[in-house]
Structure formats: C-alpha cells, structure tokens
Amino acid sequence: MRHFSDKRKTVATTLLALLLFLQVFATYAQTATIRVTGNVTEKSTNAGLPGVTVQVKGTTLGTTTDGAGTYTIQAASDAILIFSSIGYTSQEVAVGNRTSIDVALADDNKTLNEVVVVGYGTQRRADVTGATVTIKGDELVKQPVLTATQALQGKAAGVQIISSGQPGSSPVVRVRGTGTALAGTAALFVVDGVLTDDISNINTADITNVDVLKDASATAIYGARGANGVVIITTKRGASGKMTVNYSGNAGFRLPANLVTMANATEYANYVSTASGNLVTAGPTSTDWYGQILRTGFQQNHGLSISGGTDKSTYFLSAGYFTDQGIVIDNIYKRFSIRANQDFTFNKVVRAGFSASYANGNNQIANLNTAYNNAYRAAPIIASKDANGKYGNTSVYQNVGNSVLDIEKNNNLAIDNRLLGSAYLEIKPVSWLTYRTNLGGDFVNLNSRVYNYQFNNDTTTFITPGGNQRNPNSNLSVGNTKTFHWTFDNLLTFNKQIDKHSLTVLVGTTAEQYTLTSVTAFRKDVPAAQNLWYIGTGNANTSTNDGTGDKYTRNSYLSRINYNYNDKYLLTATLRADGSSRFPSQNRWGYFPSVGAGWLISNESFMQSQHIFDLLKLRGSWGRVGNDRIPSDSYTVTVQPNLAYPFGGGVATPGSAITQIKDPNLKWETTEEFDLGLEFSALKGRLTGEVNYYDKKARDLLINVKVPSVAGDADGVVLTNAASIRNQGLEVTLNWRGRISNDLTYRIGGNATLNSNSVIGLNGGQPILDGGIGANQQYTTRTDNGQPVGSFYVLQVLGVFQNDADVNSYKNPAGQVIQPSAAPGDFKYQDTNGDGKIDDNDRVFAGSYQPKAYFGLNLGLTYKSLDFSVDVYGNVGNQVYNGKRAFRQNVLDNVEKTMAYNRWTSANGSQTEPGANSGNLPASTYFIESGSFARINNATLGYKLPQRLTDKIHLSNLRVFATAQNILTLKKYSGFTSELVGNPTSQGIELNAYPTTQTFAIGLNAGF
Known part of the structure; x- marks a missing residue:
C-alpha cells in the first residue's frame, strides 16, 4: 500500500508540475509581445494619414501615426489593433503574429x-x-x-x-x-x-x-x-441578440440657486420707523422667512431596462422611479413609470409592433400662491413658530399671514395616472411600396384633493391671539378630471430609385379626437384626521358641486413628395388639409402647404478636388402652418341661466342673459414662414455647423376687439381674428471635435439665436393690457402695434426728488407743478404727454420679456477612461418685472436688504432708490430689471471602467459619475429667478415664482 501510495504521489506531483509549466507557458505566450509597424492611408487618395490613433483593444496601450502616416507599436500576437481618427470609419485588425500591418481608412459619411x-x-x-x-x-x-x-x-x-x-x-x-x-x-x-x-x-x-x-x-x-x-x-426599441440589462440612476440634493436677502429685524425697524414716522423697536427675534419655508431637498432617479430578441421579435422593457422633494417644505413629487416596446417581423411583407407606457405621478403641492408673497412681506421681528408649535401672528402686526402656517395648514395633493401607447401594422407587398396604419391613445386620470385645516386666531394656534389670519371651518375640495385623446393614421409610402432619380411619395389620412370630463365637490367641516378626508364626512349643508367638459375632433389629409436628383438637387413639397370642430362649419377646413429645396454643393464635380468640405448644403423653404388651440365654444353664443335681474321696486327676478359676445366667423390662426439655411461639415468631420435665417409671420391671431354693448350684460369685447405677429431671426450652430493625443480628445460646440418679436397689426383690435399686480398696479404690460408681445408699459422714473425746491421746480411748459403732492425721497416721474399731471397716459414702453438673443455652449473632454462635460445656457436683451417689490402694500411690509441700505436719505441723495415708503407705488421702470443671464447649466465628471475590468465582474459596461446643475449664474436681476413661465401677454413678472435650484448628484450606469 505504501508503494502504491508513493507512486500515486509521484504521478500527482508530475501532473502538478506539468500544469504549472503549461500555465507559465500560457502566461508567457499571452504577455510576450512583438513589434508591429505599418502605414495608415486615406482610402480615397492613398495619402498617408497623420494623427491616427492605434490602440491595443482592451488596454491603454497605444500610439499615433506620424506626419507620413507610419506607426510602431508593441502588441501581443493575439491582440487586436484599433485604428481610429476623427472623420474616418474606425477599423479593428487582428495582429495574428504579423509584424507589418497597413490600413486604409475610409471617410466617415455619418x-x-x-x-x-x-x-x-x-x-x-x-x-x-x-x-x-x-x-x-x-x-x-x-x-x-x-x-x-x-x-x-x-x-x-x-x-x-x-x-x-x-x-x-x-x-x-x-x-x-x-x-x-x-x-x-x-x-x-x-x-x-x-x-x-x-x-x-x-x-x-x-x-x-x-x-x-x-x-x-x-x-x-x-x-x-x-x-x-x-x-x-x-x-428605445429592442435589437436581435442576447438579452441585455441596463441600469441608470442618480441621487443627490437640491438647493435654492439664488436667494433674496431681506432686511433683518434691526434694518427693518429702522426702515419702517422712517417710513411711518412711528418708532418700531427690534426685539430679540429676527426671522428669515424664506429660510423658514425653504430647505435642502433630496432627489433620486432610477431606471432599469431589459432588451433583446430574435430576427422575428424584439423587445424593450423598462421601469423608472423618480423623486423630487423640492426646496419648499411639504412639497414632494414622485413618479413611477413602466414601458413596453415590442416589434414583430412575421415575414418579408408584414411587420407589427406596439409601444405602451404607464406613469403614476404623486404631487404634494406647496401653497405658494400666498406663502411666497407673505414671506417677502412679513415682518422679521415676528417669530415663525415657538417651541410648542404655535405660530407667530404676523397678521396682528400687519396685514400679512404667516408663511409657515400658509403651507402647513393646507394639504394639496394631485395624483395622476397616465397611459400612453400606440400600435402599428406595416405591410410591404413590394420593395417600393409600404402601407402603415397606426392607432395611438393618451389617457389621463387626475384626482385632486385640497384640505384646509380649521384654525382660529386664538392662543390654541398663535403665540399671540388676534389678527385676521384664520380659517373658522375646515374644508375639503376634491376633483376628478379625465382626458382621452386618440389618433388614427393610415399612410401609404412610395419609394423608388431610378438611375439618378430618387422619389418618395407619402399620402395618408389622420383622425383624432379629444374628450375631457371634470367634476368637483366641496364641503366644510371635514374632520382633521387624514383617513376621514372624504366629502361625505363634511357638513352636507355646505356642499357645492360643479362639472365641466370638452370635446373636439380633427380630420386631416396629408401628402409629401421628396425628390433627389443625383444626390445634388433636393425638393420637398407637402400639403395638409385639416378640418377642426373648434371652428364654425364655413371656416372648418384649413390648407397648409410647404415647399423646400436643397443643393448639395459638396457633391458637384467642381468640389471633388477640394479637401475642406465633406458636406456643403444650401437649402430654402416656405410654408404655412395653423393653430386651432382655442376653447371649443369660442364661436358659439351661450346663454347663462339663473341670473337675478332687478325690475321696478328692486325685486330681483330670475332669468337668463347673454353674457358674452362671440364671433360666429372665427378662423384659423395661420403662420407663414420663409427659411434659408446653410449646413456644412468640414475637415473630415472635425468642424460642423449650420446657419439659418427665418422670417415668420403669424396672421389672423385671436384678440379682443371692443364692440357696442347691445345684448344683455355683455362686456363689450369680442374674440376675433384681428392681429399679426412677426418673428425674424438668425440661428448659428458650430461644433468642433479634435484629438490632442491618443488618450485625450475634446469637443466644443455652441449655438446662438437672434430673434426680433413684434406685433405688426391689430387691425382694429384693442391693445391687450395684462400683468396686474395688487390694487395699485392694475396692469403692467401692453401688447400693441410695433412692440413685442407682452411689452412692459409703465411710468418712466426720472430720478428722486432731493428737496422741496426740487419738487416745486418740476413743471410743465405751462408752469404747472407736475407732482405737487410729492415729498423729498419720492420718485420723479416723466410727464410724457405734457399735460401737467402724472397718470396712465404718461406710460411708456420699457422692454419686454422676449429675449433678443439666447445661446448655449457645450464642452466635452475625454482622457482615457475619464470624461468631463460642461453646458452653459443664457439669454440677453430681455426685461423682468420685480412683482414682489411692486406688491408691497403696507408701511409695515418688510423690504430687501439692498432697499434698506441704498434708500434715499438727505445725506446720500440716491437717484435710483426712493426713501423709506409705505409701498403702493405705481407701475414704473423702477420695478423693471435686466433679465439677461448666463448659467453653467450642467457639469458632469464620469469614469468608465475599462473593458478588461468589467469583463472580470461580468458586466458589459460600468460608469460612475458626479453631476451638478446650475452651479453658477451670472445675472443682473435681484430676484429669485429671471426664468419665468406664464402667458405671452403677461410673462416676465416675478411674483410667486418657484426659485430655480442647484442640484448635486452622483450616479451609476451599468450594463449586464
């Protein structure tokens, strides 16, 4: 047994030694390198290509070709070399023990x-x-x-x-x-x-x-x-092959990007004492009201997808979860989404597929309509809350509510469920003819719930009782809105290539329908327990209900011809006929043609000897499009029932009346546009760009026109087609990509748009006055001939009166004192019409929110496995109206720190900031500020794990990154943000705008 055992040990030792030898030999074979040389040329000219990157696949080993296109590199005999250069199609070549490898790279015609x-x-x-x-x-x-x-x-x-x-x-x-x-x-x-x-x-x-x-x-x-x-x-769609799994996600936090600093308790007391003439003393409390309602918010975004398929069926499935806590307390938005895209190829003739997505949004909305304005105006000498949870009673001191209470005592929740999807069938009986039918639908179910807690102005709620901020009865409003929009397309495409002629013809029909139903209910005295927030738990005697709806349809016929001759001369012509139920029968149909032509100059014979442009294309186009986005009943005269009308003796008799005058001949808003463009790609794709000029005129726009009040209680205006707007502009886009070394590449791109917007004809329509702020500024904008839409229309501030003599010397040509009631420190306004008084007739146009130019700059850098990118965005030439300042209506309202420090005094003699005042100033250029800004919109630093390492952990790719948004904003505007959404005729007024936010996050992208 011992002899047998020893023999077995000898054999085992021999086998182990052999395995070790083989391992060492294999390792040596893997790591042994050979010297490879060669020449890289351009395929079309056979000229040597300098600067071509030659890299060993899966490693960081590499080199570049010299001025003649030659290279030398050390590589394993079983290695693969990657030859790449900007503007050329990359090639992968196996070494295979060769010591000399020549490669010809073809132009990249992407x-x-x-x-x-x-x-x-x-x-x-x-x-x-x-x-x-x-x-x-x-x-x-x-x-x-x-x-x-x-x-x-x-x-x-x-x-x-x-x-x-x-x-x-x-x-x-x-x-x-x-x-x-x-x-x-x-x-x-x-x-x-x-x-x-x-x-x-x-x-x-x-x-x-x-x-x-x-x-x-x-x-x-x-x-x-x-x-x-x-x-x-x-x-995204699936592709045939093995199943792939991808994850992408990020998480981080959000901060207010720009804060407005308000006066503290001492500064406030000093300002108000001067403005009111009564001494106000600053106590131990100094409340930063914005600091009380703003916070650092958490955000996260996760997505997981699966895709794959065969030559008969491909699929793409995904799920996503997004959370944005927001920077305002009690504000959070969540979204869960899933998607399924699938395509089927039954044979060479028939294909089909579908796309479907479902999303659930849950939005806890903060009550900003009053809270934000109150935070601006509230006195800092009042505490927001004490240790016992009682609120500071700002309304005892001034006519402003507690912002924290405004938010915490209101619960506003909106939950929407949305299903969006389409299905198609494509039949291709012959290679040049395709029929495609597509049915799509968009269904939204929105449930809203607003609960206002009951609270009184006593010591159970407030630190100090009294004031006028109270809600004696809790109340609940609930609503349900359902919308469904379907589209049905049937298209026939003819595509034929005959010699140098290429022709594609598209004809088809499309139909769509939109329906909306909405119901609301309201009751008081609903219990405070959240599980009892139902209409049925409230006081039935306080119940009110309402409902509305909408429905409209469109039917359309469309056609398009694309013609290409010899890859040089291009022609596109389209015609679409639209019928919309939103217009009366005599104006229901609109016809929208267009024609475009292009010249591929770079494909002409006289361009073949040049080596600068890869693509040079000149194009021009003209076309008309429409706009039917008006209420469905805009042309239908309706009678409002159940109105009380007093007859003799003052007795009110119920009846009905026409409360609106409507134009029975409403028609389409039509936009006609001319466009001229030049596109190019040069230096083997390193430089690409585009220049466009456009002239865009919208006519027959809807506007209110005054008419005699001849029917019932009509308000004397009618909505009709009586205006035109023009936009003229120039767009420039340039992009450059280059390589500094085999490890370092970069890209830089920029775009800029110059745009001029103006109303060019009201045709009897009345100028639109809009943008009212408080009781003293009923309007701040005017949309009128020769001006941009929503232009600010205000009094012109000339300076500040320094003394009584200054007031008395400000006279019109007739010797009248123009502002006799003014005092030193008050604004001096321009008497535009020279009538010796200041009123609305003295207003002037003072810019608009429409920017004269906007731009973007995009930078990217890649070094080995690291990537870095920066995006910059901004606009110039627009104005913003500081509505927060304009809304000050009480001598006890707070002011911004800059107003407190820079205000006029007899000592400093300011000409730009008035003396301490009680607010209620008229609309003027004082409230208008520059809206121009430039912002670092996004900066991202990423690291992609090399392929040899991801293979070891059984991943197809792995990238980690850190990203930041709104890192720095260069701006002149003193408010929260100069980016303001709103209607065109009142856009650009900051009153309750949600501040822009800074975001800092880290993320991960991984493939399996």
Missing part, C-alpha cells in the same frame, strides 16, 4: 447618411430641406431632471426652454419666438407617433433621440398643430 426622424417618417440628414435639429438621448440622460425638455436647454439653436424649479412642472418650449397672443403657445410633442402636449410621463433614460422641427417646411405635415414647432420623441 453626416451624409445619418437618418433623422421627420413627420410621419425618416430621411437621410443630407436629404432634409427643412430646419431640424437632433439631440441624442445619451446627452439628455446625463442631467437629473424630470423631463427631456429640461435637458434640451441650450442644446438647440432656435429653441428656448424656460424651466421652473417646481417639482412635477413641465418647462415651456418656445420655437423661434412667441407667435400668438391668446391662443396656445405650447409646442407639439409626438411620442412614438402619438400626438400630445406633455411628456412629463416619459422617462428620459428610455429616449433614443429628440428631433425638433423648427420651420414651416418641416412642420407643415402636422398642419393645424405645427405653428409652435414640433418635438418628436423616439423611445
């Missing part, structure tokens, strides 16, 4: 052959004759935002994104200026073929790319929906 999405189809980028821009989803997902449109900011010329920091809110998208006054201004979104006005339900990580159609030639195929631009969202 610029020419890139496929972009256009209305109801796709085209080669080179064949497009309209103004479009494409942004890849990979660029958008880097930012921790709710919607893709927020991440678009600064990335597309001609596209202005106005974003709010409020959780759950969608940004405003303006394409080439504001083209309407009273009708809808929102851009049209098309998600996988479904038309919608909101994409807050779409997870950005699910998006492949966003295509923005800007000019009438590109948007005319959408007819009545295209006047404000079209944003096409394409979500």
Whole structure:
C-alpha cells in the first residue's frame, strides 16, 4: 500500500508540475509581445494619414501615426489593433503574429447618411430641406431632471426652454419666438407617433433621440398643430441578440440657486420707523422667512431596462422611479413609470409592433400662491413658530399671514395616472411600396384633493391671539378630471430609385379626437384626521358641486413628395388639409402647404478636388402652418341661466342673459414662414455647423376687439381674428471635435439665436393690457402695434426728488407743478404727454420679456477612461418685472436688504432708490430689471471602467459619475429667478415664482 501510495504521489506531483509549466507557458505566450509597424492611408487618395490613433483593444496601450502616416507599436500576437481618427470609419485588425500591418481608412459619411426622424417618417440628414435639429438621448440622460425638455436647454439653436424649479412642472418650449397672443403657445410633442402636449410621463433614460422641427417646411405635415414647432420623441426599441440589462440612476440634493436677502429685524425697524414716522423697536427675534419655508431637498432617479430578441421579435422593457422633494417644505413629487416596446417581423411583407407606457405621478403641492408673497412681506421681528408649535401672528402686526402656517395648514395633493401607447401594422407587398396604419391613445386620470385645516386666531394656534389670519371651518375640495385623446393614421409610402432619380411619395389620412370630463365637490367641516378626508364626512349643508367638459375632433389629409436628383438637387413639397370642430362649419377646413429645396454643393464635380468640405448644403423653404388651440365654444353664443335681474321696486327676478359676445366667423390662426439655411461639415468631420435665417409671420391671431354693448350684460369685447405677429431671426450652430493625443480628445460646440418679436397689426383690435399686480398696479404690460408681445408699459422714473425746491421746480411748459403732492425721497416721474399731471397716459414702453438673443455652449473632454462635460445656457436683451417689490402694500411690509441700505436719505441723495415708503407705488421702470443671464447649466465628471475590468465582474459596461446643475449664474436681476413661465401677454413678472435650484448628484450606469 505504501508503494502504491508513493507512486500515486509521484504521478500527482508530475501532473502538478506539468500544469504549472503549461500555465507559465500560457502566461508567457499571452504577455510576450512583438513589434508591429505599418502605414495608415486615406482610402480615397492613398495619402498617408497623420494623427491616427492605434490602440491595443482592451488596454491603454497605444500610439499615433506620424506626419507620413507610419506607426510602431508593441502588441501581443493575439491582440487586436484599433485604428481610429476623427472623420474616418474606425477599423479593428487582428495582429495574428504579423509584424507589418497597413490600413486604409475610409471617410466617415455619418453626416451624409445619418437618418433623422421627420413627420410621419425618416430621411437621410443630407436629404432634409427643412430646419431640424437632433439631440441624442445619451446627452439628455446625463442631467437629473424630470423631463427631456429640461435637458434640451441650450442644446438647440432656435429653441428656448424656460424651466421652473417646481417639482412635477413641465418647462415651456418656445420655437423661434412667441407667435400668438391668446391662443396656445405650447409646442407639439409626438411620442412614438402619438400626438400630445406633455411628456412629463416619459422617462428620459428610455429616449433614443429628440428631433425638433423648427420651420414651416418641416412642420407643415402636422398642419393645424405645427405653428409652435414640433418635438418628436423616439423611445428605445429592442435589437436581435442576447438579452441585455441596463441600469441608470442618480441621487443627490437640491438647493435654492439664488436667494433674496431681506432686511433683518434691526434694518427693518429702522426702515419702517422712517417710513411711518412711528418708532418700531427690534426685539430679540429676527426671522428669515424664506429660510423658514425653504430647505435642502433630496432627489433620486432610477431606471432599469431589459432588451433583446430574435430576427422575428424584439423587445424593450423598462421601469423608472423618480423623486423630487423640492426646496419648499411639504412639497414632494414622485413618479413611477413602466414601458413596453415590442416589434414583430412575421415575414418579408408584414411587420407589427406596439409601444405602451404607464406613469403614476404623486404631487404634494406647496401653497405658494400666498406663502411666497407673505414671506417677502412679513415682518422679521415676528417669530415663525415657538417651541410648542404655535405660530407667530404676523397678521396682528400687519396685514400679512404667516408663511409657515400658509403651507402647513393646507394639504394639496394631485395624483395622476397616465397611459400612453400606440400600435402599428406595416405591410410591404413590394420593395417600393409600404402601407402603415397606426392607432395611438393618451389617457389621463387626475384626482385632486385640497384640505384646509380649521384654525382660529386664538392662543390654541398663535403665540399671540388676534389678527385676521384664520380659517373658522375646515374644508375639503376634491376633483376628478379625465382626458382621452386618440389618433388614427393610415399612410401609404412610395419609394423608388431610378438611375439618378430618387422619389418618395407619402399620402395618408389622420383622425383624432379629444374628450375631457371634470367634476368637483366641496364641503366644510371635514374632520382633521387624514383617513376621514372624504366629502361625505363634511357638513352636507355646505356642499357645492360643479362639472365641466370638452370635446373636439380633427380630420386631416396629408401628402409629401421628396425628390433627389443625383444626390445634388433636393425638393420637398407637402400639403395638409385639416378640418377642426373648434371652428364654425364655413371656416372648418384649413390648407397648409410647404415647399423646400436643397443643393448639395459638396457633391458637384467642381468640389471633388477640394479637401475642406465633406458636406456643403444650401437649402430654402416656405410654408404655412395653423393653430386651432382655442376653447371649443369660442364661436358659439351661450346663454347663462339663473341670473337675478332687478325690475321696478328692486325685486330681483330670475332669468337668463347673454353674457358674452362671440364671433360666429372665427378662423384659423395661420403662420407663414420663409427659411434659408446653410449646413456644412468640414475637415473630415472635425468642424460642423449650420446657419439659418427665418422670417415668420403669424396672421389672423385671436384678440379682443371692443364692440357696442347691445345684448344683455355683455362686456363689450369680442374674440376675433384681428392681429399679426412677426418673428425674424438668425440661428448659428458650430461644433468642433479634435484629438490632442491618443488618450485625450475634446469637443466644443455652441449655438446662438437672434430673434426680433413684434406685433405688426391689430387691425382694429384693442391693445391687450395684462400683468396686474395688487390694487395699485392694475396692469403692467401692453401688447400693441410695433412692440413685442407682452411689452412692459409703465411710468418712466426720472430720478428722486432731493428737496422741496426740487419738487416745486418740476413743471410743465405751462408752469404747472407736475407732482405737487410729492415729498423729498419720492420718485420723479416723466410727464410724457405734457399735460401737467402724472397718470396712465404718461406710460411708456420699457422692454419686454422676449429675449433678443439666447445661446448655449457645450464642452466635452475625454482622457482615457475619464470624461468631463460642461453646458452653459443664457439669454440677453430681455426685461423682468420685480412683482414682489411692486406688491408691497403696507408701511409695515418688510423690504430687501439692498432697499434698506441704498434708500434715499438727505445725506446720500440716491437717484435710483426712493426713501423709506409705505409701498403702493405705481407701475414704473423702477420695478423693471435686466433679465439677461448666463448659467453653467450642467457639469458632469464620469469614469468608465475599462473593458478588461468589467469583463472580470461580468458586466458589459460600468460608469460612475458626479453631476451638478446650475452651479453658477451670472445675472443682473435681484430676484429669485429671471426664468419665468406664464402667458405671452403677461410673462416676465416675478411674483410667486418657484426659485430655480442647484442640484448635486452622483450616479451609476451599468450594463449586464
């Protein structure tokens, strides 16, 4: 046994030694390198290419070719070499024990052959004759935002994104200026073929790319929906092959980006004492009211997707969870979303598929309508809350409520469930003919609940009893709104290539219907316990109910011809006929044509000998699009019942009356646009750019016109087509990408848009006065001929009266003292019409919120596995109205720190800041400030784990990153934010705006 055992040990030892030898040999074979040399040339000219990166795949080993295109590198015999250079198609070549490898790189024609999405189809980028821009989803997902449109900011010329920091809110998208006054201004979104006005339900990580159609030639195929631009969202699809799993997520916190510093207790007491003439003493309390209602908010965003398939069926499934706590107390938004996209290929003739997404949004909304304004005005000498939870009673001291109570005693919850989907069937009986039918639907169910707690102005609620801030009865409002929008498209596409002629013809029909139903209910005395917040638990004697609804339909016929001759001369023509139930029968149909032409100069024979331009294209277009976004009953005269009318003796008799005058001949708002553009790619794709000029005129716009009051109690105005607006602009986009070494590459891009907006004809319509603030400033804007929409219309401040002599010497030519009741420290206003008094007739135009220019700058740097990017965004030439200052209405209202320190006194003689005052100032240029700003919109630093390491942990990719939004804003405006959403005729007034936020987050992208 011992002999046998020893023999067995000998054999085992021999085998172990052999295995070790083989391992050492294998290791030596793997690590042994050979010297490889070669020459890299340009395929079309056979000339040597300098600066080509030659890298060993899966490693950081690499080199670059010299001036003649030659290289030398050490590589393992089983290694793979990657040859890459900007402007050329990369190649991978196995070494295979060779010591000499020559490679010819071909031009990268991505610029020419890139496929972009256009209305109801796709085209080669080179064949497009309209103004479009494409942004890849990979660029958008880097930012921790709710919607893709927020991440678009600064990335597309001609596209202005106005974003709010409020959780759950969608940004405003303006394409080439504001083209309407009273009708809808929102851009049209098309998600996988479904038309919608909101994409807050779409997870950005699910998006492949966003295509923005800007000019009438590109948007005319959408007819009545295209006047404000079209944003096409394409979500991810599966690909045949093994299943892949991807995770993307980030988490971080949000802070207010810009705070307004208010006067502290001492500064406040000094200011108010001077303004009122009564001594106000600062006590031990100095409350920062904004500090009491603002906080650091937490945000997180997670997405998980699975994709794969076979040659017969592919799939893409995803789930996402997004939370934004917001920077205002008691404010949080949550969204859960799922998506399923699937495509089936039955045979060479028939394909089908569907896209479906569901999203649940839960929005706990903070009561900012009063809280924000009260925080600005509240006296800092009052505490917000004591240790026992009782509130400081600001209304005892002044006519302003406690902002903390405003928020905490109001519970506003909105829950929406949204299902968006489409299904298609595609039949291709022959190679040149395709029939496609697409049915899409968008269903939203919104439930809202607002509960206001009961509280009295006694010691159970307040530290000090009294005042007027109270709610003697709790109350509950609930509502349910359901909307359903379906679209049904049937399209036939003819595509034929004959010699040098390429022709694509699209014809089809599309129908859509929108329905809305809404009901609300209200009751008082609902119990405070949250599980009892139901209408049935309240006082039935206080119950009120209401309801409304809407329904409209559209039916359309569309056609488009795309013609390409010899890849040099391009022609696109479209015609769409739209019928809308929102107009009377005689004006129901609108016809929207467009034509575009392009010349691929770079493909001409006389350009073949040059080596500067890879692509040079000149294009021009003209087209008309429409806008039917008006209330469905705008042309129908309605009678309001149950109105009381006093007859003789003062007895009120119930009856009915016409309360509105309506135009029975309303018609489409029509936008006509001319566009001229030059696109180029130069220096092997290193430099790309585009220049566009556009002239966009919107006519037959809806506006109110005064008419004699001849029927019942009509208000004497009628909504009719009686205005025109013009936007003229220039767009410039330039991008450069380069390589400093084999490890270091960079990119830099920028875009700028110059836009001039003006009302060019009211045609008998009355100027629109809007933007009222408080009782003393009933309007601050005027939309009128020759001015931008929503221009500020206010008194001109000339300075500050320094003394009584200054007041008495301010006279008109007739010798009248213009402001006899003024005192030193009061504003001196311009007597514009010279009538010796200051009133509304002295107002002047003082700019508008419409920017004269907006721009974006995008930088990127990659060093080995590290990547860094910075995005800058801004606009110039617009004005903002500081509505917070204008709303001061009481001598005891607080003031900003700068107002307290810079106010006029007889000692400093300020000409820009008035003396201590009680508020209630008239609308003037004092409240108008520059809205120009430049902001570092996003900065991201990432690290991608090398492939050799991800292979070891069985991942296909892994990237970690840190990102920051709104790091720095350069601005002149003294308020919270100069980015303000609102109606065109009153936009640009900061009153209760949610501040923009800074976000700092870390994230992870991983593939399995």
